[in-house]
Amino acid sequence: MAALEVLGVRIALSAAEASLANADLRSPADGGIVARNIGAGPRVAPNAETPLYLVPTGLTTLRVTVAIEEQRLDKVKVGDKAVVTVASLPAQKFPGLVTNVRPVARTDRGAPSEIVVDTPNPDLLLKPGMRATVHLEIAPRLGMD
Numbered sequence: 001m002a003a004l005e006v007l008g009v010r011i012a013l014s015a016a017e018a019s020l021a022n023a024d025l026r027s028p029a030d031g032g033i034v035a036r037n038i039g040a041g042p043r044v045a046p047n048a049e050t051p052l053y054l055v056p057t058g059l060t061t062l063r064v065t066v067a068i069e070e071q072r073l074d075k076v077k078v079g080d081k082a083v084v085t086v087a088s089l090p091a092q093k094f095p096g097l098v099t100n101v102r103p104v105a106r107t108d109r110g111a112p113s114e115i116v117v118d119t120p121n122p123d124l125l126l127k128p129g130m131r132a133t134v135h136l137e138i139a140p141r142l143g144m145d
Contacts, residue, residue, distance in 0.1 A: 059128070062121045064096065066134050067112035076101055081137040082117045086130045094119045094126065096134065 064084055068076065082096035096119035104113045117134055119126070126132075 059124055059126075060121055062119055062126045062128070063099075064117045064119060064132050064134055066115045066117060068115055070103070070113050073101065073103060073113045073115075075138050076115050076136060082119075083135045083137070084117060084119045084126075085133045085135075086126065088130065089125060092125065094121070098136070 076098060078098055078101060080098040082098060084094040084096045085092065096117040098115055099118045100116035102114040102116070
């Protein structure tokens with residue numbers, strides 16, 4: 001009788017280990033989790049319609065979108081250098097480059113335009129959604145005061 005109980009416990013243990021082995025969630029890409037769309041407890045199935053986690057790829061270069069006043073927009077050009085800082089890493093300065101200048105066509109005065117600064121992030125210290133401060137290194141232009 002005891003042998004049957006031991007066998008039953010071993011079968012249950014084997015089933016539990018197999019279930020645990022299937023409980024790992026694996027991402028199809030390298031990256032860090034920036035959003036979780038599920039909490040603890042619910043069962044999940046493969047190929048769920050809604051992604052459980054948002055894992056952005058390509059975080060070795062981050063893109064910072066900067067609002068800029070329209071009257072200053074003509075001083076900024078693609079290729080201008082920038083320095084990006086974030087409050088959570090006060091000692092770090094990340095070099096950047098202006099990659100896009102987007103004038104905004106609006107009728108209301110004072111509406112900000114946008115510039116885009118790309119900054120290398122090889123150590124993955126910068127994360128999507130971080131608030132950043134951008135200092136532009138604007139080169140003197142001929143014919144400008």
